[in-house]
Amino acid sequence: MRHTILLTLGAAATVATGEPAPDPAAVLKTIEAPVLKCKTLRTDVAVSIVPEALGSLKGTLVVGAGNKVRLELDGSVAAMTGKTVTVCDGERVRSVGFTQKAQDRPAEKQLGEMMRASHARVGVFVPLFLATKAPEPGEPRTPFALDTDYPVSGLKLGPALPGRDTRAVEYTVSPRGSKAAFDVVTWADAKTHLPVRRVITLKEAGKTVVVTETYSNTVLDGPVADGEFALPK
Numbered sequence: 001m002r003h004t005i006l007l008t009l010g011a012a013a014t015v016a017t018g019e020p021a022p023d024p025a026a027v028l029k030t031i032e033a034p035v036l037k038c039k040t041l042r043t044d045v046a047v048s049i050v051p052e053a054l055g056s057l058k059g060t061l062v063v064g065a066g067n068k069v070r071l072e073l074d075g076s077v078a079a080m081t082g083k084t085v086t087v088c089d090g091e092r093v094r095s096v097g098f099t100q101k102a103q104d105r106p107a108e109k110q111l112g113e114m115m116r117a118s119h120a121r122v123g124v125f126v127p128l129f130l131a132t133k134a135p136e137p138g139e140p141r142t143p144f145a146l147d148t149d150y151p152v153s154g155l156k157l158g159p160a161l162p163g164r165d166t167r168a169v170e171y172t173v174s175p176r177g178s179k180a181a182f183d184v185v186t187w188a189d190a191k192t193h194l195p196v197r198r199v200i201t202l203k204e205a206g207k208t209v210v211v212t213e214t215y216s217n218t219v220l221d222g223p224v225a226d227g228e229f230a231l232p233k
Contacts, residue, residue: 011080018106023128024157025155040062050210059075062228067090068089068090110143125211151176158187185199195215
């Protein structure tokens with residue numbers, strides 16, 4: 001699936017400042033590049049969901065070398081309250097928490113890459129609940145590719161966060177295999193280019209859900225102990 005990226009040169013900004021506005025596609029690439037290129041990633045994430053009845057969560061995402069991932073979230077979502085942990089040790093994935101019993105499944109071969117890409121473009125929370133079409137029996141699974149699985153359209157620049165030196169870009173994501181597209185605003189630190197906040201708006205069946213993710217203590221290519229990827233019991 002390919003979507004045309006709409007580029008806005010910002011004629012009004014050119015008149016006001018005497019310089020062309022940044023290319024929003026280039027801004028998005030600048031935000032995504034450090035996360036996509038890193039070998040290890042750690043970030044704390046706070047998730048709030050509107051309507052508030054749907055809950056809020058706090059936790060940590062850790063991505064290690066060798067396709068290893070740990071996602072730990074604590075709080076409530078829908079009618080579930082508590083702590084959930086999903087860990088991939090490179091070969092197997094196990095999720096426990098909420099009402100789930102520990103279940104093992106084979107790891108996606110590109111799981112680490114997928115989690116870095118999700119953090120770079122669409123966030124941590126929403127991909128966990130996306131309903132996507134699974135391959136038919138005997139049908140080969142298409143390898144993950146960011147611009148194919150999470151293509152963007154409608155790119156434009158957005159306002160900075162009040163009181164913080166950030167750059168913002170707005171876009172629509174149409175996930176492969178899903179009927180639901182959603183709007184995203186990503187704010188990144190102007191110096192590090194790392195995401196600091198993201199708002200995802202989903203509209204379906206006349207209902208609107210707004211998910212806000214705030215990131216902190218993000219470290220790229222830092223040391224990660226293998227013990228963090230021990231499968232939970």
